[in-house]
Every structure is written in structure tokens, then in C-alpha cells.
Amino acid sequence: MTPSTPKKSFRTQIGRVLLISLGLSLGVLFVSVYYLGVAQQQKWMERDIAVLADILGNRSVAALDFYDQDAAKRNLVSSSFHPAIDFACLYNRSGELFAYFSRTNSGISGICSLPQITDRLQLNSSLGLGKLKAGTKIVENAKNDQIYVYSSVTSVGDVVGELVIVANTKLLKTGQRELLLILLVLFVVVMISALLVSRRMLSSALSPLTHLHNTAKNISVNSLSRERVKKISDDEVGELVDVFNAMLNNLAKENEALVVSESRFRTLAESAPIGIFLRNENFETLYVNDRWCAITGQPHGCSRQEYLKSISDYDLRNYEGMIEGLRSGSVGQTIEYRYRAPGRLNDHILMEYVTPLEVKEGVSGEHQVRGYVGSVLDVTELKNAQHELEKLAYYDPLTHLPNRRYFKDYLVKQLQLAKEEDSIMAVLLVDLDNFKRINDTLGHDAGDILLSVLAGRIKQRLHSQDLVARMGGDEFYLVLRNLSSLAEVEKITKRVRSVLASPIRIKNHFVEITASIGVASYPENCDTPEELMRNADIALYKAKGDGRNRVAYFSAELDSQLRDKMRLESKLRQAVSCEAFEIYIQPQYDYKTSKFRWAEVLIRWEDPEEGFIPPDKFIKLAEETGIINDIDQWVLRATCKLWAEHGEALRAIGIEGVSMNLSARQFYSKTLFAYVEAVFEEYGINPSCISFEITESMVIENIEGAIETMERLRNIGSRISIDDFGTGYSSLSYLKRLPIDSLKIDRSFIMDIPGDTNDVAITSAIIAMAEKLNLSVIAEGIETKEQCEFLVEQGCFHMQGYYFAKPAPVRTFLKPQLNAAVE
Structure with a gap:
């Protein structure tokens, strides 16, 4: 673990900013004063030496004219009153050293021969004077901490010699260091005074913020606290206090509403007849109610992996796909899956609805999910009831064969498949002959038994790919698929008629019954499911009209007869009305x-x-x-x-x-x-x-x-x-x-x-x-x-x-x- 960084107080930061700002300001000021003072002192020193050089030069004219070296030397020695002057050298018109002064009495030849030139022209050239002319030249040698003053000695407008004064700037720098030390002491004194004053002023100025901070800190510990910040001033901090108190009041109201809402949700969740759960973005469980535990058989702290183990392998992939779909969108999803709770023997069918919480767009444009809330319901009994209803809706309760509704849907699909595979299929409509006599003589119970037995017999005589459905009453529809030829239909009709004609013992009576069958086929007779059913019905009408116990195949002639019949029926109705x-x-x-x-x-x-x-x-x-x-x-x-x-x-x-x-x-x-x-x-x-x-x-x-x-x-x-x-x-x-x-x-x-x-x-x-x-x-x-x-x-x-x-x-x-x- 990395050590925690110590917190920096706002007061310390402001004090630091103030001290840094003041320090920088004073530093700039003191540096400016230092360098300006040094420059000024150096100018003053150069000016004093230049003036001294002029005085010495004027006083040395007579010595040069009369070649009085002693007088010249005494004249030069008088410059020793100035503590900065180390050497003074006087040259005659020919550039030869005439007299000199040395404070140290050493190295004079080196100094007075500076710049070590014996030729006068060379000396003038090095000094930038050219020919000997009246004037003063000052040259600074920072390397040796020296200043060279070259002054021409003139007499009646004519240059009669040259005076060189060498001044030492070390004394000047000593004074500069002393000045710098004084400035540093002043800087430290000022900074300490500023620090003490700023801390006192900050304490006074920041006391409202300190009170605000302490109050906020207390409220952060107890969010339900009624404590509020006291307004001390009417400045910006006072306005901030008003805003902060207003915010606290709003938060208090919202928090109260949230507490009420949470209480209501918890009461609702705990008393709900369905399982309710809350999961994080990783789909780990955060909260479940007792009903959820009762439905799933899982404890409150059930992990995601433990829960997934109880889901059927057949439905597990769909469930995980649902989770991925939730992560990529903001729309809730419903899924049904088979589930076996721990310690239970049978699978149950659970229906789960899950919706993402706080879905928002991230920086990258992807959906961000903060969690999921959902409900789970055991729909096993409902599904079983639904299955039974589907059986009632699509199957005949007496014979357990598909009914008319199932048959129509099935016929649509199989006809489409026959078109795609370019295969032959046929529809047979079977009607039992004189079935009413069975009901009238032996009773309706006997008729029901007969229908059940015959339905089973017909189903056994068909291929597994074929379908037999009961239309109601004593009519059955047969769908024959993937026929090699229509000749195969004739074989099947013979088998059906044979099995129907076999005697059946009902209530100590042997019952024999025949059937009339109408046949229509695709693609020979029709192209739509409705036409197949209609044409099979027409063929059946023909079979019954020919004396029953027959098989009739739909033809264009039969269709023409039916159309004639319909036309005659229309005329007959009109004749009755007229x-x-x-x-x-x-x-x-x-x-x-x-x-x-x-x-x-x-x-x-x-x-x-x-x-x-x-x-x-x-x-x-x-x-x-x-x-x-x-x-x-x-x-x-x-x-x-x-x-x-x-x-x-x-x-x-x-x-x-x-x-x-x-x-x-x-x-x-x-x-x-x-x-x-x-x-x-x-x-x-x-x-x-x-x-x-x-x-x-x-x-x-x-x-x-x-x-x-x-x-x-x-x-x-x-x-x-x-x-x-x-x-x-x-x-x-x-x-x-x-x-x-x-x-x-x-x-x-x-x-x-x-x-x-x-x-x-x-x-x-x-x-x-x-x-x-x-x-x-x-x-x-x-x-x-x-x-x-x-x-x-x-x-x-x-x-x-x-x-x-x-x-x-x-x-x-x-x-x-x-x-x-x-x-």
C-alpha cells in the first residue's frame, strides 16, 4: 500500500501563496536594489578616479617638462589616499615609464608596462587612443577585479605624457557583499513578519470558511443532522453560506423523500409475491428479497456463478446472451429458462425480467451501466396450464389428434415446403358413413369410443411424416407428404378403408363402419391450402353422392359440377324470395x-x-x-x-x-x-x-x-x-x-x-x-x-x-x- 499523502489545509495553501508572492516580490526588489547600487558605486568610483587622474595629470605637467621624477613620484604617491588605487604610472611623451606608485611595491613592471608594449604607438593602439590626444579612457578588467584609467597629460593643448591609474574593485565588492547581507537580513525579517501577519489575517478572514468546513464535516458524518452553518459576514462567503444552507435543506428534503421511498420499496419488495433482486454492473447480487430466495432456493448472498450452475445447460447460453444484450443497451429484457434449485429433483420454469440502471453515454460513446434491477417469477404451473390450453386449442380432447386450427396452420407450412422441394402432397378428407346410426342405437358414449379407436387405427396406418387431424364430428383430414406418385395415395386409401372396416367391439356389440374419402393433391389440383381443403371436400361430396364407402379424386369435372350446384343454389334462393x-x-x-x-x-x-x-x-x-x-x-x-x-x-x-x-x-x-x-x-x-x-x-x-x-x-x-x-x-x-x-x-x-x-x-x-x-x-x-x-x-x-x-x-x-x- 502506498502511504497516504498528508492533507494540505486551505489556510496553508493561501499562506504559502502569499509568502511565495511576497518573497518573489521582495527578491526582485532586493536584487534590483543590489545590482543598481553596485552599478552606481562602480560609476562613482570610476568618476572619482577619472577626476583624480585629471588632477594628477595636471600636477605632473611640470615634472614632465622639467624631468623631475621625484616630484612626479610624490605626486603619484598622493593618490594613495584613495583605498581602491593600487598603482599609478606616468609615461613621458616617448611612452617611457617616467614615475610610478605601487601600494604593494611589487609587480610594478608588469603593471606599468601594461599592456606590456614599449612602443608608444602600440600602447596608444591598445588603449584605443591612436595618436596621443587629450582625453581619458576607462577600461574594466573583470577578470582581475581591476579598473584601468588612461588619461593624457597635456600642456598648452599638447600631449606631453600618459597617466595610467589601476584601481582595485575588491573593496567595492566587499561593500556589495555587505549590502547583500543587509538585504538578506531585511528579507528574512520582512518574510517572518509577513508570515505572522498573514496567519493572523487569514485566521480572521477564513473563520467563516472554517465554520463552514466544520459544519460540513459534521453533516458528512451524520447526513440526517439538522445542523446548519451560521452566517458571519455579508460578503461572498456569506452568500456561499446561504447557498450551502439552501443546498442542505434541499438535500434534507430529498434525503427524507429517499428514506420514505426506500422504506416503501423495501416494504413492497419484501411483501411482493415475486422475487426481486438488485445486481451490480458485473451482475453480482447486491440485494434479493425473501421471495426470491424461496423461488430460487438460493441464499441471500448467492454469487453469480452459483446461480448460473442451477440454470439448464440448454438455456444457459441464452441467459448469458441476455446479460450481454443488457450491457450494450438501455432496454429491459425478459427471458424464460429452466431452473433446478439446489436440493430439488424437478426443473422449474422461471421468467425473469431485468432492466439496466442509470444507463448513460460514456466518453467513448459506449453505454455505461451502473447496475441491474429485476424480478423473477416461477411460471411452471402457468406454463403447464398454457401447454394444456394449447392442447385444447390445437388438439381434439376426445381422439388427441390435431384439430382444425392446428391442421390449417400445418397445411400452410407443408404446402410451402412442398413448393420449395418440388414434391407431391395430398389431402384426404375421410367421413364415416352413417355414423349417426351408431349414436342413435348405441349411444353417444359408444360413438366416442368408436371415434377414438378409429383415430388410433388411422394414425397407425400412416407414415410418421404424415398427419391425421379430426375436423369435428366424424370427419378426419389426412395430409400425405413427399409422395413419389399419386398411385401411392391409392395404396394408403385402401389401407385406411381396410382398417376402418375391421369390426370393433363396443358394449358387447361388434360394430362395422365404412368411410367415404375425398382426395385432392398438389400440384395437380390446386396451389393454395384453401383450394386443397375445398377440393378434398368436393371429392368427398362426390364419393358420398355415388353411394358412400368410396374414394373420389378431385377433378375439373367435379369442380364444374360444384360450380353448377352453387349457381343453381343462387337461383333457387332467388326463386324462393320471388x-x-x-x-x-x-x-x-x-x-x-x-x-x-x-x-x-x-x-x-x-x-x-x-x-x-x-x-x-x-x-x-x-x-x-x-x-x-x-x-x-x-x-x-x-x-x-x-x-x-x-x-x-x-x-x-x-x-x-x-x-x-x-x-x-x-x-x-x-x-x-x-x-x-x-x-x-x-x-x-x-x-x-x-x-x-x-x-x-x-x-x-x-x-x-x-x-x-x-x-x-x-x-x-x-x-x-x-x-x-x-x-x-x-x-x-x-x-x-x-x-x-x-x-x-x-x-x-x-x-x-x-x-x-x-x-x-x-x-x-x-x-x-x-x-x-x-x-x-x-x-x-x-x-x-x-x-x-x-x-x-x-x-x-x-x-x-x-x-x-x-x-x-x-x-x-x-x-x-x-x-x-x-x-
């Missing part, structure tokens, strides 16, 4: 009375663009689209209106009432009776004049519901007839329970009699059965005399067909000619 239909009737002939006895109401549609559209074409479409409800209601109103307007005329030709068909949707509608009664009442119809015909297949779908509906219709007085009898699956046990009035033998059994023995046998059996059940029998589709005669032989006397009358508008049958022709 009531563009017409009512025809076809009478029923009574062979015994040879007259018409009843009539069936038939709907006809003449389109302005396409002409006549047969009922078997648009009625089926109306049932599929739900438009049949509106058509049934229109037919009921039209039938009642017809009977209200033409009932009397029709009775005149033997027709006692009319029958109309009810669709399954209307037959099982909860509003059927209310609507029928309302229409009957509106047109004043006797219900006994209206017969309702329902198909055998409608009754079989819901025997109990059908019986209830029939009884209600009969209770209001209407008749009930089973249409197309023999084409359904009714049994005698059901048939004897039905509250019906008659059976209508379907024309498919009539058209080939008496040539077809099977049709003959079936028709005869139906007639015999109806007779035993006391039911009236009506055969429809009679077109030949042979058919009529065979039916009469079998005991069937009520017939309907082209042989007797074709369907036509009611006005046609009201013409007398027609009645006469029939008779």
Missing part, C-alpha cells in the same frame, strides 16, 4: 269407381334462363342447403290456397282432397303444428282434405319422434301417408306402430312389372301386408295397361301415374273435356 314456383297436381285414380279420388300436389320451377328444372334436381339441393324449409312453407300455403279456391270444382270431378310432401327438416320442426294450424285457419281449410306424405327413410331416422308428429297431425284431422315405401329399412314392428292411413309403393318397383319377378314378388307382398294392416295402398308410376291390370289382380285399386294423368296445373283438370275422356 315465389317463382308453380303448383301442379297429379290425380290418383280409383279403379273401382273409375274416377279420380285424390290428388298429389307437386312443385314446378320454370327458370327464365334454363327453362324447366326438375324437382329431383333442386329439391335435393334445397334439403342440403336448408332452403327446403322456405319451400315447404310456400308449398303448404300454395296447397291450402289451391284447395280454398278450387276445392269445390275438384270435388265435382271426384277429387276429395290433396296430399303434399313434407321434408325431414320440416317434419321434425318444432314450429310445424303451429304453422299448419295457422295456415289452415287463414284459408279456412278442413284438415281432412289435406294429406301429408313422408318418406320411409325419414321415419326410420327417429321412430319415436316420427310417431309423435304423425299423431299430432292426425289429431287435427289430417291424413298421413308413407311415400316411396319399400326403399327404406322399416320393419313390420315399426310399421304396425305408425299412425298412418296409407302406403305408396315406390315407382321403382312398378316400372318393371309384370316382367321382373322380384318386383312382382315385392309389390305383391306390400299389397298383402297393407291389406292385413288395414292400410290403403297407392301404387305410383303407372305407365302401362299391363301394370294397371297386374295391380288390380293383386288387390291394389288406387293408382297414380302417366297412364291416368300427367302432372298439370289445376285449371287443366277442371276442363270438362278431360273428365269426359277419362270416363
Whole structure:
């Protein structure tokens, strides 16, 4: 450790500055005085010697003229009164030494021969005098501490000699040293006096600052101290005291607010349901709350390295990358990672949010971070719940297969991948045939079991890269990827149909079921996911329309048929809204009375663009689209209106009432009776004049519901007839329970009699059965005399067909000619 540098007080620094300044000033002054005094004394000395030289020269003229060396020498000796004169030499006109004076009586020859020249001209030249002229020359020899004064000795304007005086400046320098010593003593005295005075003055001047310093020092020890600086003066220091006190007051307020804030933060942090932590710029922990310790299983003093050890290796790199990202920016980050606390067996999922503290730009332009604050939350249960929600959102809870939502996203991705890899893929839409019968006979639980088993079977028969998804109900979508050719699709469909057809034991019953499959492929049939699904649906519609238990492949022809169907549906809806239909009737002939006895109401549609559209074409479409409800209601109103307007005329030709068909949707509608009664009442119809015909297949779908509906219709007085009898699956046990009035033998059994023995046998059996059940029998589709005669032989006397009358508008049958022709 390096020794600490002793502190320098402000007073010492100011005193030092003052002393240095004063010392420099006095030094400059004393040096100036010294050198100026020395220079002045030397000038005075030179002037005195020069004057002395002139006096000696004037006094030596006579000695030179009379060649009186003794007088000259005495004259020169008189110069000894001056303590600085060491030598005096007198030369005659010829430059020869005439007389001299020496204070030391030694070295005279050397001095008086200076500059050691015997020739007069040489002497004059060395002195800078040239020829002998009147005047005085002073030369200083600093090396020998001597001054040479050369003075010409003149007489009546003529130079008769030369006087050389050598003065010693050592005495002068001795005086200079004494002066210097006196100045130094004065300098020391002045500096000591200045030091004492400055210390006293500084103590007095700096006392407010001293008080300010001491107060500040006390407050630095106790930041919550209420001590303030006393204002002593109104000068700049006094203003500084005011500013300092104001600053202390502001700091006190801020400190109080900080204490309150810290208390609030600590209370919040300790009571927060999430873990809160504070870390320094090296991400070492400075503070954590108790909840953080409970979540992480780490102590309060947990180091960074210890914490990182508990993070999953899979997520550790992401966590360290998050830290680096925080150091390079000022935006907080959120990260989720798997974490196993010390002493625990299972991983937990923690969600951590961290944001940098006091991020600022440094000198180099990089971000500087003073620390990090963040929170941590255990989201394990939330993630598990989210996973379960995702399963509910993307998977079918019954079969655990992907649902429609998952399938659509998957199909988008796989189609894009097929485009990039230029591969073949196909979509299969599988629909179980007659699945509703399973629910109705064995219950919905059995249906659920069946769906689960079949879903597992289908999945097992596909490749691992393929997908099977449940769309809801009894429909499944299959996605086949990376196909070598479309021939591979046929192999897969055979496997699927085979596995579906295998019997399944449910509730002690062996259930066998078939499936219809529609197939669409890429790139042959479509280019988008929506087109793939749509085309597979079109193909499925074709498979079911062809009799079910089939596989149909989408084609342009199927697409054209669907477009025709959509166009027809649009026209049909428009026809319903415009009531563009017409009512025809076809009478029923009574062979015994040879007259018409009843009539069936038939709907006809003449389109302005396409002409006549047969009922078997648009009625089926109306049932599929739900438009049949509106058509049934229109037919009921039209039938009642017809009977209200033409009932009397029709009775005149033997027709006692009319029958109309009810669709399954209307037959099982909860509003059927209310609507029928309302229409009957509106047109004043006797219900006994209206017969309702329902198909055998409608009754079989819901025997109990059908019986209830029939009884209600009969209770209001209407008749009930089973249409197309023999084409359904009714049994005698059901048939004897039905509250019906008659059976209508379907024309498919009539058209080939008496040539077809099977049709003959079936028709005869139906007639015999109806007779035993006391039911009236009506055969429809009679077109030949042979058919009529065979039916009469079998005991069937009520017939309907082209042989007797074709369907036509009611006005046609009201013409007398027609009645006469029939008779």
C-alpha cells in the first residue's frame, strides 16, 4: 500500500501563496536594489578616479617638462589616499615609464608596462587612443577585479605624457557583499513578519470558511443532522453560506423523500409475491428479497456463478446472451429458462425480467451501466396450464389428434415446403358413413369410443411424416407428404378403408363402419391450402353422392359440377324470395269407381334462363342447403290456397282432397303444428282434405319422434301417408306402430312389372301386408295397361301415374273435356 499523502489545509495553501508572492516580490526588489547600487558605486568610483587622474595629470605637467621624477613620484604617491588605487604610472611623451606608485611595491613592471608594449604607438593602439590626444579612457578588467584609467597629460593643448591609474574593485565588492547581507537580513525579517501577519489575517478572514468546513464535516458524518452553518459576514462567503444552507435543506428534503421511498420499496419488495433482486454492473447480487430466495432456493448472498450452475445447460447460453444484450443497451429484457434449485429433483420454469440502471453515454460513446434491477417469477404451473390450453386449442380432447386450427396452420407450412422441394402432397378428407346410426342405437358414449379407436387405427396406418387431424364430428383430414406418385395415395386409401372396416367391439356389440374419402393433391389440383381443403371436400361430396364407402379424386369435372350446384343454389334462393314456383297436381285414380279420388300436389320451377328444372334436381339441393324449409312453407300455403279456391270444382270431378310432401327438416320442426294450424285457419281449410306424405327413410331416422308428429297431425284431422315405401329399412314392428292411413309403393318397383319377378314378388307382398294392416295402398308410376291390370289382380285399386294423368296445373283438370275422356 502506498502511504497516504498528508492533507494540505486551505489556510496553508493561501499562506504559502502569499509568502511565495511576497518573497518573489521582495527578491526582485532586493536584487534590483543590489545590482543598481553596485552599478552606481562602480560609476562613482570610476568618476572619482577619472577626476583624480585629471588632477594628477595636471600636477605632473611640470615634472614632465622639467624631468623631475621625484616630484612626479610624490605626486603619484598622493593618490594613495584613495583605498581602491593600487598603482599609478606616468609615461613621458616617448611612452617611457617616467614615475610610478605601487601600494604593494611589487609587480610594478608588469603593471606599468601594461599592456606590456614599449612602443608608444602600440600602447596608444591598445588603449584605443591612436595618436596621443587629450582625453581619458576607462577600461574594466573583470577578470582581475581591476579598473584601468588612461588619461593624457597635456600642456598648452599638447600631449606631453600618459597617466595610467589601476584601481582595485575588491573593496567595492566587499561593500556589495555587505549590502547583500543587509538585504538578506531585511528579507528574512520582512518574510517572518509577513508570515505572522498573514496567519493572523487569514485566521480572521477564513473563520467563516472554517465554520463552514466544520459544519460540513459534521453533516458528512451524520447526513440526517439538522445542523446548519451560521452566517458571519455579508460578503461572498456569506452568500456561499446561504447557498450551502439552501443546498442542505434541499438535500434534507430529498434525503427524507429517499428514506420514505426506500422504506416503501423495501416494504413492497419484501411483501411482493415475486422475487426481486438488485445486481451490480458485473451482475453480482447486491440485494434479493425473501421471495426470491424461496423461488430460487438460493441464499441471500448467492454469487453469480452459483446461480448460473442451477440454470439448464440448454438455456444457459441464452441467459448469458441476455446479460450481454443488457450491457450494450438501455432496454429491459425478459427471458424464460429452466431452473433446478439446489436440493430439488424437478426443473422449474422461471421468467425473469431485468432492466439496466442509470444507463448513460460514456466518453467513448459506449453505454455505461451502473447496475441491474429485476424480478423473477416461477411460471411452471402457468406454463403447464398454457401447454394444456394449447392442447385444447390445437388438439381434439376426445381422439388427441390435431384439430382444425392446428391442421390449417400445418397445411400452410407443408404446402410451402412442398413448393420449395418440388414434391407431391395430398389431402384426404375421410367421413364415416352413417355414423349417426351408431349414436342413435348405441349411444353417444359408444360413438366416442368408436371415434377414438378409429383415430388410433388411422394414425397407425400412416407414415410418421404424415398427419391425421379430426375436423369435428366424424370427419378426419389426412395430409400425405413427399409422395413419389399419386398411385401411392391409392395404396394408403385402401389401407385406411381396410382398417376402418375391421369390426370393433363396443358394449358387447361388434360394430362395422365404412368411410367415404375425398382426395385432392398438389400440384395437380390446386396451389393454395384453401383450394386443397375445398377440393378434398368436393371429392368427398362426390364419393358420398355415388353411394358412400368410396374414394373420389378431385377433378375439373367435379369442380364444374360444384360450380353448377352453387349457381343453381343462387337461383333457387332467388326463386324462393320471388315465389317463382308453380303448383301442379297429379290425380290418383280409383279403379273401382273409375274416377279420380285424390290428388298429389307437386312443385314446378320454370327458370327464365334454363327453362324447366326438375324437382329431383333442386329439391335435393334445397334439403342440403336448408332452403327446403322456405319451400315447404310456400308449398303448404300454395296447397291450402289451391284447395280454398278450387276445392269445390275438384270435388265435382271426384277429387276429395290433396296430399303434399313434407321434408325431414320440416317434419321434425318444432314450429310445424303451429304453422299448419295457422295456415289452415287463414284459408279456412278442413284438415281432412289435406294429406301429408313422408318418406320411409325419414321415419326410420327417429321412430319415436316420427310417431309423435304423425299423431299430432292426425289429431287435427289430417291424413298421413308413407311415400316411396319399400326403399327404406322399416320393419313390420315399426310399421304396425305408425299412425298412418296409407302406403305408396315406390315407382321403382312398378316400372318393371309384370316382367321382373322380384318386383312382382315385392309389390305383391306390400299389397298383402297393407291389406292385413288395414292400410290403403297407392301404387305410383303407372305407365302401362299391363301394370294397371297386374295391380288390380293383386288387390291394389288406387293408382297414380302417366297412364291416368300427367302432372298439370289445376285449371287443366277442371276442363270438362278431360273428365269426359277419362270416363
